[in-house]
Amino acid sequence: xxxxxxxxxxxxxxxxxxxxxxxxxxxxxxxxxxxxxxxxxxxxxxxxxxxxxxxxxxxxxxxxxxxxxxxxxxxxxxxxxxxxxxxxxxxxxxxxxxxxxxxxxxxxxxxxxxxxxxxxxxxxxxxxxxxxxxxxxxxxxxxxxxxxxxxxxxxxxxxxxxxxxxxxxxxxxxxxxxxxxxxxxxxxxxxxxxxxxxxxxxxxxxxxxxxxxxxxxxxxxxxxxxxxxxxxxxxxxxxxxxxxxxxxxxxxxxxxxxxxxxxxxxxxxxxxxxxxxxxxxxxxxxxxxxxxxxxxxxxxxxxxxxxxxxxxxxxxxxxxxxxxx
Amino acid sequence: xxxxxxxxxxxxxxxxxxxxxxxxxxxxxxxxxxxxxxxxxxxxxxxxxxxxxxxxxxxxxxxxxxxxxxxxxxxxxxxxxxxxxxxxxxxxxxxxxxxxxxxxxxxxxxxxxxxxxxxxxxxxxxxxxxxxxxxxxxxxxxxxxxxxxxxxxxxxxxxxxxxxxxxxxxxxxxxxxxxxxxxxxxxxxxxxxxxxxxxxxxxxxxxxxxxxxxxxxxxxxxxxxxxxxxxxxxxxxxxxxxxxxxxxxxxxxxxxxxxxxxxxxxxxxxxxxxxxxxxxxxxxxxxxxxxxxxxxxxxx
Numbered sequence: 001x002x003x004x005x006x007x008x009x010x011x012x013x014x015x016x017x018x019x020x021x022x023x024x025x026x027x028x029x030x031x032x033x034x035x036x037x038x039x040x041x042x043x044x045x046x047x048x049x050x051x052x053x054x055x056x057x058x059x060x061x062x063x064x065x066x067x068x069x070x071x072x073x074x075x076x077x078x079x080x081x082x083x084x085x086x087x088x089x090x091x092x093x094x095x096x097x098x099x100x101x102x103x104x105x106x107x108x109x110x111x112x113x114x115x116x117x118x119x120x121x122x123x124x125x126x127x128x129x130x131x132x133x134x135x136x137x138x139x140x141x142x143x144x145x146x147x148x149x150x151x152x153x154x155x156x157x158x159x160x161x162x163x164x165x166x167x168x169x170x171x172x173x174x175x176x177x178x179x180x181x182x183x184x185x186x187x188x189x190x191x192x193x194x195x196x197x198x199x200x201x202x203x204x205x206x207x208x209x210x211x212x213x214x215x216x217x218x219x220x221x222x223x224x225x226x227x228x229x230x231x232x233x234x235x236x237x238x239x240x241x242x243x244x245x246x247x248x249x250x251x252x253x254x255x256x257x258x259x260x261x262x263x264x265x266x267x268x269x270x271x272x273x274x275x276x277x278x279x280x281x282x283x284x285x286x287x288x289x290x291x292x293x294x295x296x297x298x299x300x301x302x303x304x305x306x307x308x309x310x311x312x313x314x315x316x317x318x319x320x321x322x323x324x325x
Numbered sequence: 326x327x328x329x330x331x332x333x334x335x336x337x338x339x340x341x342x343x344x345x346x347x348x349x350x351x352x353x354x355x356x357x358x359x360x361x362x363x364x365x366x367x368x369x370x371x372x373x374x375x376x377x378x379x380x381x382x383x384x385x386x387x388x389x390x391x392x393x394x395x396x397x398x399x400x401x402x403x404x405x406x407x408x409x410x411x412x413x414x415x416x417x418x419x420x421x422x423x424x425x426x427x428x429x430x431x432x433x434x435x436x437x438x439x440x441x442x443x444x445x446x447x448x449x450x451x452x453x454x455x456x457x458x459x460x461x462x463x464x465x466x467x468x469x470x471x472x473x474x475x476x477x478x479x480x481x482x483x484x485x486x487x488x489x490x491x492x493x494x495x496x497x498x499x500x501x502x503x504x505x506x507x508x509x510x511x512x513x514x515x516x517x518x519x520x521x522x523x524x525x526x527x528x529x530x531x532x533x534x535x536x537x538x539x540x541x542x543x544x545x546x547x548x549x550x551x552x553x554x555x556x557x558x559x560x561x562x563x564x565x566x567x568x569x570x571x572x573x574x575x576x577x578x579x580x581x582x583x584x585x586x587x588x589x590x591x592x593x594x595x596x597x598x599x600x601x602x603x604x605x606x607x608x609x610x611x612x613x614x615x616x617x618x619x620x621x622x623x624x625x
Contacts, residue, residue, distance in 0.1 A: 027450055031449065031450050034449035037449040040440065040442055040526075041440045041444065041455070044440035044501060045455065047496035048462070048498070051493045051495070052470075054477055055470035055477060057473075058472075058473030058476070059470050117359075126616075130609065130613065132360075133615075134367075134608060134612070135362075135363030135366045135367045138366050138368075138369055141370070141605065142370060142373060142601065201503070201544070201548055205503055208507070208541060208544060208616075209507075212507075212510065243507065243510055247506045250460065257464075258466055281468070284469065285468060288468050294469075294472065297468065297469055301466050301469035304466060305465050309461065309464055
C-alpha cells in the first residue's frame with residue numbers, strides 16, 4: 001500500500017517533493033509511534049488551547065485595534081505600540097523604569113532568600129519543619145490580607161503608625177512621615193514588602209528539591225574533601241536540583257514583572273502617588289479598566305510579555321543547563 | 326520563643342533532645358533566627374484568626390491590635406444573620422464552592438501530572454514547542470485575556486454550569502512546569518527496566534513517575550486548591566444565575582462597597598477566617614507529602 005503510494009507520487013512529482021513527502025511520512029510515523037504521549041497530554045492541551053492560547057492570540061490581535069469594550073474593535077495597525085513608545089510619557093518616564101527597578105531588586109533578592117530559607121528549613125529537625133515552612137509561606141497563603149493589614153499598620157502615616165511612633169520616640173524624626181503616600185518612600189516600601197512575600201511557589205519547589213537530593217551524595221562529598229556547609233551547597237545541593245532552581249528562577253522573574261497590586265494596595269490609589277509606585281500591570285489596569293482602552297492595554301501586555309521573555313532568556317543563560325535551551 | 330522550644334521538647338521528647346544535642350552553636354543560632362523570622366511572617370495568620378473573634382469596639386481600634394482582648398463569636402452570628410436575608414441560602418454557596426474546588430483540584434492535578442510525564446520523558450514531535458508555549462503563557466498578564474476568555478466560555482455554552490467554573494482553571498501552566506521539572510529527575514534507567522519487565526506506560530506513570538514526583542504533585546495540589554477555593558473570577562463573569570455562584574464571591578459581595586462602613590465589618594472578618602481555614606488545612610495536610618515523603622532508597 002505504502003509502496004504504491006510512493007510510486008504514484010514518483011510518477012508525477014520531482015525529486016524535491018518526494019523528499020518532502022517522505023519527511024512528512026516519517027513525521028507521521030514518528031507521531032503515530034508516540035500516540036500514547038499525545039493521549040497523555042491531550043486533556044491538558046485541549047484546556048490549554050481553549051482557555052489560555054486562544055485568549056492570548058485574541059489579546060495580541062486586540063493590541064492592533066482600538067477597542068473600548070463596548071463597540072466592536074477596529075484595526076488600527078501599530079498605532080497603539082507607536083503611542084506607547086512615543087507619546088505615553090507616564091509609561092516611559094515612570095512605569096518602565098519603576099518596573100525594572102522593582103524587578104531587578106525583588107527578583108534576585110526574593111530568589112536568593114527563597115533558596116536560603118528553604119535550605120534552612122531542611123536543616124531543622126523533621127518534626128518541626130512543617131511549622132517553619134508554613135510560617136515562611138504564610139504571606140503567600142494569606143495573599144492580600146497580609147499586605148494591607150500587617151504592613152498598612154506598620155507604615156501608617158499617622159503618629160500612631162508603628163514605625164512613626166517608634167521613630168518619634170527615638171527622636172529621629174520630628175513629625176510623622178506619610179510613608180505610603182510619599183513618592184520618595186513608596187517604591188522602597190513596595191520592595192521591602194514584596195521581598196517579604198516572595199516565598200511562594202518557587203520556595204515550595206526549592207524545599208522539595210533540596211530534600212530530593214540523594215543524601216549519599218553528601219557522604220561522598222565529605223570523603224572527597226568538602227569541608228564547609230557552603231561548599232556542600234555549592235558543589236552538591238545546587239547542581240543536584242538544577243531543575244527546581246530553574247523553575248523558581250522563571251517563577252521569580254514572571255512574578256516580579258507581573259506584580260502590580262502591591263503599590264495600589266499600600267497607597268490605596270491607582271494611579272499611585274505621582275506614579276512613584278506605578279508598575280506595568282498598574283498601567284494595564286489603568287487603561288483597561290479605568291479608561292476602557294482595551295486595545296492599548298493589550299498592546300502594553302504584549303510589551304510586558306516581550307520584556308519578561310527577554311528577562312527569562314537571561315535567566316536561562318544563568319541557570320539553565322545546556323539541554324534546556 | 327523559649328516556651329515554644331520547651332513545648333516542642335515536651336511534644337517530641339526523644340527526637341528533639343537528641344537532635345538538639347547534635348546541633349552546634351551555629352546551627353542553634355540559625356534556628357533561633359529562623360524562629361524569630363517565622364513569628365514575624367506568621368503575623369497575617371495570627372491577625373486573620375484574632376480579627377474574626379474581635380468585638381466591634383476592638384475592630385475599629387487604631388492602630389489595630391494584633392491580638393484580640395475580649396474574644397466573641399458575635400461576628401459569626403452576624404455572618405449567619407446576614408446570610409439569612411438573601412434568597413439563596415448560604416449553604417448553596419458553600420455547596421457550590423466545595424463541588425467546584427473538588428473538581429478543579431483533582432482535574433488540575435491529574436491533567437497536569439499526565440501532561441508533565443510525556444513532556445519530560447517522551448521525545449514526541451512538537452514537544453519543545455508545547456513546552457515553550459506553556460512557559461511563555463505564564464508571562465502574559467490575565468488582565469488582557471479576560472474579554473477573549475469570556476468569549477470562549479460563552480461560545481462553549483458552559484455559562485452557568487459547574488463546567489464554567491472548572492474548565493477555565495484546568496490548564497495550570499505553572500503546575501505542569503513544576504511537575505515536569507521534577508519528573509526530569511526520575512532516572513530513565515528505572516523506566517526502561519520496568520518496560521523490559523513488561524510494564525505499560527500507564528503502569529510506569531502510576532507506579533514510578535507519580536510516587537517519585539510526589540513532592541511536586543503535592544505542591545501543585547496546594548496551589549491548585551488556593552486558586553480554586555478563593556477564585557471569584559468565574560462566579561463574577563461566567564455565572565449570571567445567582568444559585569451557581571460560590572462562597573468567595575458571596576463573601577466579596579458582603580464586603581464590597583462597605584469598605585468604609587461600620588456594618589458587617591465583623592461578619593466580613595468572620596467570613597475571611599472561614600475562607601482561610603481550608604487553605605491552611607490543605608497546606609498542613611499536603612506539606613507532609615511535600616516534606617516528609619522522599620523516596621531516596623535505591624534511586625538516582
